[in-house]
Amino acid sequence: MTDEKIRVLVVDDTVTYRKIVSNVLATMPGVEVVATAVNGRIALAKIAQLQPDILTLDLEMPEMDGLEVLRHLKESGIDVGAIVLSGTSTHGANATMEALELGAFDFVAKPVGATLEESSQMLQQELCPKLKAFGRTRQVHKILRGQSSACHGTATQPPAKNRKGAEHRDHPVVGGGRGQAEVIAIGISTGGPQALNRMLPQLPADLGVPVLLVQHMPPVFTKSLADDLNKRCALTISEAVDGQPVQAGHVLIAPGGKQMQVTKEGGQTTIRITDDPPVNSCRPSVDTLFHSVTRTYGSGIIGVIMTGMGNDGSQGCRQMKQQGAVIIAQDEASCVVFGMPREPVEEGIADVVAPLDEIATEIVRLAGKKVALCR
Numbered sequence: 001m002t003d004e005k006i007r008v009l010v011v012d013d014t015v016t017y018r019k020i021v022s023n024v025l026a027t028m029p030g031v032e033v034v035a036t037a038v039n040g041r042i043a044l045a046k047i048a049q050l051q052p053d054i055l056t057l058d059l060e061m062p063e064m065d066g067l068e069v070l071r072h073l074k075e076s077g078i079d080v081g082a083i084v085l086s087g088t089s090t091h092g093a094n095a096t097m098e099a100l101e102l103g104a105f106d107f108v109a110k111p112v113g114a115t116l117e118e119s120s121q122m123l124q125q126e127l128c129p130k131l132k133a134f135g136r137t138r139q140v141h142k143i144l145r146g147q148s149s150a151c152h153g154t155a156t157q158p159p160a161k162n163r164k165g166a167e168h169r170d171h172p173v174v175g176g177g178r179g180q181a182e183v184i185a186i187g188i189s190t191g192g193p194q195a196l197n198r199m200l201p202q203l204p205a206d207l208g209v210p211v212l213l214v215q216h217m218p219p220v221f222t223k224s225l226a227d228d229l230n231k232r233c234a235l236t237i238s239e240a241v242d243g244q245p246v247q248a249g250h251v252l253i254a255p256g257g258k259q260m261q262v263t264k265e266g267g268q269t270t271i272r273i274t275d276d277p278p279v280n281s282c283r284p285s286v287d288t289l290f291h292s293v294t295r296t297y298g299s300g301i302i303g304v305i306m307t308g309m310g311n312d313g314s315q316g317c318r319q320m321k322q323q324g325a326v327i328i329a330q331d332e333a334s335c336v337v338f339g340m341p342r343e344p345v346e347e348g349i350a351d352v353v354a355p356l357d358e359i360a361t362e363i364v365r366l367a368g369k370k371v372a373l374c375r
Helices: 015-026 040-050 066-076 090-101 116-145 192-202 221-230 286-297 314-322 342-346 356-367
Strands: 006-011 031-037 054-058 081-086 106-109 183-188 211-215 236-239 250-253 259-265 268-274 301-305 326-330 352-354
Touching: 006 015, 006 040, 006 116, 015 031, 015 054, 015 116, 031 040, 040 054, 040 066, 054 066, 054 116, 066 081, 066 090, 081 090, 081 116, 090 106, 090 192, 090 221, 106 116, 183 192, 183 286, 183 314, 192 211, 192 221, 192 356, 211 259, 211 286, 221 236, 221 250, 259 286, 286 301, 286 314, 301 314, 301 356, 314 326, 314 342, 326 342, 326 356, 352 356
Parallel strands: 006 031, 006 054, 054 081, 081 106, 183 211, 183 301, 211 250, 236 250, 301 326, 326 352
Antiparallel strands: 259 268
């Protein structure tokens, strides 16, 4: 890693938010605010002039909005990151999903505190970790791009030296050979919407098992994510509802701001949505889902841990593995942030370590199905 500062361009048409964001960034070591811009057209001119590493980007602006900026950057191949500052309305959430598809690194919901100071504190809690993650990821990806063997290849087993004595299995079997998978449990965070947009459309309608998914997101945004994915996939995708039955062919996404678990009573497996406290500072939490899936399904699980900050899901992966589940982890080169998969990979918990574009292949292979064609 280097000591280079992360150079940030603050883009927002509201003077209050330009001030809040700039003040928050000024408190961060290793971060430099190089300029501000009041709309997208001015932002593009300053990007060409100043070459910042990343933008904090408002979506609703006059003359040229944030989505137009992202489209221009994508079409032009300009290498600059973006963290979107989004409104919390349904319209804002839908626009944020589009921004992530266009290549935004992540997003932060615009804080609405009672005072300027309260809003600043709320923004600092959300923005600073994501900006730090961007800085780490930028350096890691530079290193990986310089290693000719790091960015290509198919799904592989973790190196034997990382497996801590675990049996090397070229073809892991769900439940240790005791039957096919009964459920697929997925945990994902930063970079998740983009990754899910590439992976989930490859899963076939006749997958034959339910998929339960935690994506770290606030309320409203998970509903927009589910609706957007449902248009693209052969499987039925929706935000989960308390008391809903778990069914094959359905992908249920944990609602933002809630915890999701599964329970089994009288032969029927159902969803429980609760206001239980955050776990690993997350609500929804991957570990909360993974622990409940382990209690309910035992060994018949395909656990998938994907791109994201932190280590939410690591304990759940360990527990699933102890019960005989198969664990798939996304590899470092294809992760936006190699945080959540790191421990399962380095501890040898992951049976399969796969690049993003191979994860669906591994899931359907383990489930005994064929890969669907991408839509």
